Amino acid sequence: MAGDVLELDGVGIRRDGARLLRDVDWTVNEGERWVIIGPNGAGKTTLLQVAATMLHPAEGTVDVLGERMGKTDVFELRPRIGFASAAVAEKVPPGEKVIDLVLTASYAILGRWREQYDTTDVTRAVELLDALGCADLVRRRFATLSEGERKRVQIARALMPDPELLLLDEPAAGLDLGGREDLVARLARLAADPAAPTMVLVTHHVEEVPPGFTHAMLIRGGTPLALGKVDEVFTAEHLTRCFDIPLTIERQNDRWYARSTR
Numbered sequence: 682m683a684g685d686v687l688e689l690d691g692v693g694i695r696r697d698g699a700r701l702l703r704d705v706d707w708t709v710n711e712g713e714r715w716v717i718i719g720p721n722g723a724g725k726t727t728l729l730q731v732a733a734t735m736l737h738p739a740e741g742t743v744d745v746l747g748e749r750m751g752k753t754d755v756f757e758l759r760p761r762i763g764f765a766s767a768a769v770a771e772k773v774p775p776g777e778k779v780i781d782l783v784l785t786a787s788y789a790i791l792g793r794w795r796e797q798y799d800t801t802d803v804t805r806a807v808e809l810l811d812a813l814g815c816a817d818l819v820r821r822r823f824a825t826l827s828e829g830e831r832k833r834v835q836i837a838r839a840l841m842p843d844p845e846l847l848l849l850d851e852p853a854a855g856l857d858l859g860g861r862e863d864l865v866a867r868l869a870r871l872a873a874d875p876a877a878p879t880m881v882l883v884t885h886h887v888e889e890v891p892p893g894f895t896h897a898m899l900i901r902g903g904t905p906l907a908l909g910k911v912d913e914v915f916t917a918e919h920l921t922r923c924f925d926i927p928l929t930i931e932r933q934n935d936r937w938y939a940r941s942t943r
């Protein structure tokens with residue numbers, strides 16, 4: 682495998698007396714597809730925000746795409762990272778058109794202003810929306826979209842700058858069964874594409890892990906409880922410890938299913 686895309690060493694974050702992350706050591710290599718799973722409040726979103734250079738830990742070191750946080754200009758680094766999360770969606774200006782939301786990702790900004798985009802940019806944005814099944818939404822306002830449509834548009838936006846690292850925070854949250862299965866299939870196709878960026882996906886459910894994802898982290902209380910190759914991490918013992926209830930897990934056709942044994 683080629684070089685490290687993410688390297689976290691002893692990372693810790695405190696806010697208002699609470700420890701959000703503690704002793705996080707984590708390496709993501711180029712081409713890997715990671716999933717992060719853990720209970721509510723485990724620190725998943727916080728960890729993804731660190732990877733997205735949105736949060737700077739007081740403890741430990743963070744290297745993203747070979748650049749050391751605190752010693753590099755994050756505004757130059759951010760266009761190399763695709764980031765889709767509810768935190769980003771909440772900041773979309775009211776009235777923002779779908780096409781503009783995707784186009785502005787080239788500058789890692791929200792809200793189109795006076796930047797100039799050429800026809801190549803517009804063509805790429807439309808192609809990405811089309812690939813995610815959203816071609817008919819191009820002229821719509823983001824605020825008027827359904828939850829499922831928003832999720833797919835956000836992934837198109839995250840892919841727009843042709844990122845080296847793609848971070849997806851709960852992309853299937855709020856989707857109905859059909860929407861979830863459609864998204865999982867699209868993400869599986871992306872995961873199988875050798876030209877696709879290194880990926881990290883946060884989810885609550887092993888059923889949402891797309892086929893082709895290679896690595897997993899289980900996190901609880903701000904600390905990774907197990908991390909490594911997906912089939913070594915997704916065990917009944919690890920999941921039971923992570924969620925604090927007896928769980929079994931099985932794999933069928935490269936999809937994962939977990940349930941309680943109580």
Ligand SMILES: Nc1ncnc2c1ncn2[C@@H]1O[C@H](COP(=O)(O)OP(=O)(O)OP(=O)(O)O)[C@@H](O)[C@H]1O
Pocket residue numbers: 696697699700701719720721722723724725726727728
């Ligand atoms: N500013 C803050 N001050 C104190 N605690 C905070 C602050 N921000 C986040 N937290 C806490 O940090 C913990 C981790 O939050 P985070 O959003 O990363 O968890 P998560 O694993 O993504 O949770 P969920 O699955 O519910 O989305 C939570 O307990 C949250 O309440």
